[in-house]
Amino acid sequence: MIGYLVSLFMGLAVGVAYGLVHVRSPAPPLIAHIGLRGMVLGEQAIDLAKRHVSPFAESSIAQPGSDPHGRR
Numbered sequence: 001m002i003g004y005l006v007s008l009f010m011g012l013a014v015g016v017a018y019g020l021v022h023v024r025s026p027a028p029p030l031i032a033h034i035g036l037r038g039m040v041l042g043e044q045a046i047d048l049a050k051r052h053v054s055p056f057a058e059s060s061i062a063q064p065g066s067d068p069h070g071r072r
Contacts, residue, residue: 025032
């Protein structure tokens, strides 16, 4: 949640800075939005690929008779 707030704050700060120096965004809003969407999808694709390459490495399924918290 903190990451989202930091991202929002930094985006607002850059927007204010652009407004103060009268600089237009380097990309039209639609193009910028599509680029950001592509970045998010690319990040998720990497996570998905990692899970398919080693599906058992990050598995949290406990073996029968074992406690998932390591207690006995």
